[in-house]
Amino acid sequence: xxxxxxxxxxxxxxxxxxxxxxxxxxxxxxxxxxxxxxxxxxxxxxxxxxxxxxxxxxxxxxxxxxxxxxxxxxxxxxxxxxxxxxxxxxxxxxxxxxxxxxxxxxxxxxxxxxxxxxxxxxxxxxxxxxxxxxxxxxxxxxxxxxxxxxxxxxxxxxxxxxxxxxxxxxxxxxxxxxxxxxxxxxxxxxxxxxxxxxxxxxxxxxxxxxxxxxxxxxxxxxxxxxxxxxxxxxxxxxxxxxxxxxxxxxxxxxxxxxxxxxxxxxxxxxxxxxxxxxxxxxxxxxxxxxxxxxxxxxxxxxxxxxxxxxxxxxx
Amino acid sequence: xxxxxxxxxxxxxxxxxxxxxxxxxxxxxxxxxxxxxxxxxxxxxxxxxxxxxxxxxxxxxxxxxxxxxxxxxxxxxxxxxxxxxxxxxxxxxxxxxxxxxxxxxxxxxxxxxxxxxxxxxxxxxxxxxxxxxxxxxxxxxxxxxxxxxxxxxxxxxxxxxxxxxxxxxxxxxxxxxxxxxxxxxxxxxxxxxxxxxxxxxxxxxxxxxxxxxxxxxxxxxxxxxxxxxxxxxxxxxxxxxxxxxxxxxxxxxxxxxxxxxxxxxxxxxxxxxx
Numbered sequence: 001x002x003x004x005x006x007x008x009x010x011x012x013x014x015x016x017x018x019x020x021x022x023x024x025x026x027x028x029x030x031x032x033x034x035x036x037x038x039x040x041x042x043x044x045x046x047x048x049x050x051x052x053x054x055x056x057x058x059x060x061x062x063x064x065x066x067x068x069x070x071x072x073x074x075x076x077x078x079x080x081x082x083x084x085x086x087x088x089x090x091x092x093x094x095x096x097x098x099x100x101x102x103x104x105x106x107x108x109x110x111x112x113x114x115x116x117x118x119x120x121x122x123x124x125x126x127x128x129x130x131x132x133x134x135x136x137x138x139x140x141x142x143x144x145x146x147x148x149x150x151x152x153x154x155x156x157x158x159x160x161x162x163x164x165x166x167x168x169x170x171x172x173x174x175x176x177x178x179x180x181x182x183x184x185x186x187x188x189x190x191x192x193x194x195x196x197x198x199x200x201x202x203x204x205x206x207x208x209x210x211x212x213x214x215x216x217x218x219x220x221x222x223x224x225x226x227x228x229x230x231x232x233x234x235x236x237x238x239x240x241x242x243x244x245x246x247x248x249x250x251x252x253x254x255x256x257x258x259x260x261x262x263x264x265x266x267x268x269x270x271x272x273x274x275x276x277x278x279x280x281x282x283x284x285x286x287x288x289x290x291x292x293x294x295x296x297x298x299x300x301x302x303x304x305x306x307x308x309x310x311x312x313x314x315x
Numbered sequence: 316x317x318x319x320x321x322x323x324x325x326x327x328x329x330x331x332x333x334x335x336x337x338x339x340x341x342x343x344x345x346x347x348x349x350x351x352x353x354x355x356x357x358x359x360x361x362x363x364x365x366x367x368x369x370x371x372x373x374x375x376x377x378x379x380x381x382x383x384x385x386x387x388x389x390x391x392x393x394x395x396x397x398x399x400x401x402x403x404x405x406x407x408x409x410x411x412x413x414x415x416x417x418x419x420x421x422x423x424x425x426x427x428x429x430x431x432x433x434x435x436x437x438x439x440x441x442x443x444x445x446x447x448x449x450x451x452x453x454x455x456x457x458x459x460x461x462x463x464x465x466x467x468x469x470x471x472x473x474x475x476x477x478x479x480x481x482x483x484x485x486x487x488x489x490x491x492x493x494x495x496x497x498x499x500x501x502x503x504x505x506x507x508x509x510x511x512x513x514x515x516x517x518x519x520x521x522x523x524x525x526x527x528x529x530x531x532x533x534x535x536x537x538x539x540x541x542x543x544x545x546x547x548x549x550x551x552x553x554x555x556x557x558x559x560x561x562x563x564x565x566x567x568x569x570x571x572x573x574x575x576x577x578x579x580x581x582x583x584x585x586x587x588x589x
Contacts, residue, residue, distance in 0.1 A: 011424060011427070014424050015424060015427045015428050015431070018424070018425070018427075018428035019428055019431045019432075022428060022429075022432065026437070026440050026441070026444070027440075027444075029441075029444050029445065030443075030444035030445065031444075031445070136576075140569065140572050140573060140576060141565075141569065143516070143568075143572055144516060144520075144565055144568040144569035144572045145565050145568075146520055146523055146524060146527075146540070146561055146564045146565065146568075147520075147524065148524060148527045148540075148543065148561075149543065149557070149560075149561030149564065149565070152543075152547070152550060152554075152557050152561070153558075153561075155550075156550075156554055160551065193576070240430070243431070243433065244433045246433075247433035247435045247436045248433070248435060250435060250439075250528065251435075251524050251527065251528065254527075254528060265436075265439055266439070266528060268443065269439045269442055269443040269530075270529075272443055272446075273443075274443060274444065277439060277440055277443040277444070278440070280436075280439075281432070281436050281439075281440045284433070284436055285431040285432050285436070286431075288430075288431040288432075288433070289427075289431050292427070292431075
């Protein structure tokens, strides 16, 4: 167990290091000379010597690995540079926009959580029933539907034809119901498919036969034993999707005009505001890695056996 | 197994949809009644009639012809990209599984690093740094997605590699390359077809969502996501301009998903053994 945790921790440190290197490289591929760009921003027509001076001052003449060390030092101190668009520090902007997106993603995750477990289990237990076929059809529709289009359909149906919701609405939970549903439906659909398959394969295992032989009611077998054993793969996926939804929210935020991190990032791309883009990329990637740790921890609590099994995998 | 495939209605429906859209894409110039880019300023927002089977859009262009040509963009991008992803996935996945050991561990860590960057984030970051362009979108998709394919294929190849016949062919003196290309790859091919088919659906959705956000295509390209983006300002007055392209995306990706998911049901060992 402790060996497993130690191994996961070293793995984590290597991954975090790799993520920062990749973020740094992504932020350095722009053909625009940052020293010149900066000089042009503060001076009207900078002389070549002035640009060189700024280059030295910003440490841009150093070899790439030293620039990386300087950059990571600044990031650790919470300094991600300042936005070209809003002139605010990038981390201030992110802190302003992230909560709205977090709220949206949290509600979407709630929808996913309350839908896929019961639906997946019922359609696995009643395999090939009408319910199972119906769910299968709906799930395939759910993974095939473009989310932006679904957003417009929802707006058209629930805000125009039957005005239950407002077209543009801010600041309350009700305004997040439609967007979070749009964000949740594709993920929930793929989870239902996957969870049903996992439950089915678990239903065929020996421990189910043994539990039946012991006279445990089939309800308890399914909702206790089988559920617990079917969760680990989906927990990993669940947290992976949490990270992806933070990024995927750009589409939904664009349809519903919500002011979250996705739309902020999109505006930054249109304005070619590189410091903001790089800051957002780093923050989202790190949230993603943190989510995968959380998934590991939850899996370990749910099912301590995994720690022995997976040891061989990383050996 | 072939009989089971032909009896499966879902596979047939999926295949029919795929063939339908592919035919439209190939013969687009013959099917489309009008030039998809011809602007007719006098005939904006026409409703469906004679010359324009589905009416005209905000610039007076024939909606039907634009939808027909849109099939070319969706399939023309998704299919080659997925072939590239599949080839990379097969090469790296089988190599990691076959060689194993320390290399496999490094491979898994590289996978974890790349997986921390969602495709949309890579696309936004590259477009922000290098500017618009279809090749940038494709590069970003391949950059962020290849590990997903490689990782899944590694799992399948690892299961195959542990089987006795691989040991037997090793004893018989087969080279590593021969074992991978002649034994492992053919045996995991059915699973790979499932990944490819559902992967094409996912890519069609992904690329159309990028173009919906205004990334990748020049203004005015008759691509479904881009058409939706241009029509959104007139959504409340002319919802059909938004409805049609979305329906096309839905039908195309549903075709690939129906086919892939049904194939998965047929070949997946847990369910087949019942």
